[in-house]
Amino acid sequence: MAILAILLAVAYPSYSAWRQNAGYKQAARELALIMRDARSRAISTNLEHRVSIEVNNARYRMERGNLAYNSSAWPVNFGWISLPGETLLQSGAACDQNSNVVATFFPNGSSDSQPVVCVMAEGGNVKFKVMVGSQSSGRVVIE
Secondary structure (H helix, E strand, O other), X not given: OHHHHHHHHHHHHHHHHHHHHHHHHHHHHHHHXXXXXXXXXXXXXXXOEEEEEXXXXXXXXXXXXXXXXOOOOOOEOOOOEEOOOOOEEXXXXXXXXXXXXXXXXXXXXXXXXXXXXXXXXXXXXXXXXXXXXXXXXXXXXXX
16 A cells, blocks of 8 residues: 555656646647638638637637638637636747737638747746748648
8 A cells, every 4th residue: 555655646746747738738739720720711711710819818719701801890600719727828929928819811821920829837938839830821830
């Protein structure tokens, strides 16, 4: 019994850290997935699509434009979806901003900007960055 207690005491911190890191990775993948989906939908429907990310609330949604370019109406594809658990987000290339992020994708696959969303650990360490790596291609990457 004592050996089992010792093994659990040694293994639990490693398991806990692994589980927490898996949560960070899941949040980054979810953000990248929705951005890639918006890009694909823009190409396939010939309509602008955008992803709005509320950094302080750790949630996102996709909206469809009414035109291929310069849309004037943005119906919501689906309501806000919250990221898992206690996800903390920041924005900006240096991961030091709390401003919301909007990534708009056009029918040619490009993006209007190169937004960066950072998945943060509780201590303020950057775990992952999700971004549009190239504005001309609209390619979404995770670093």
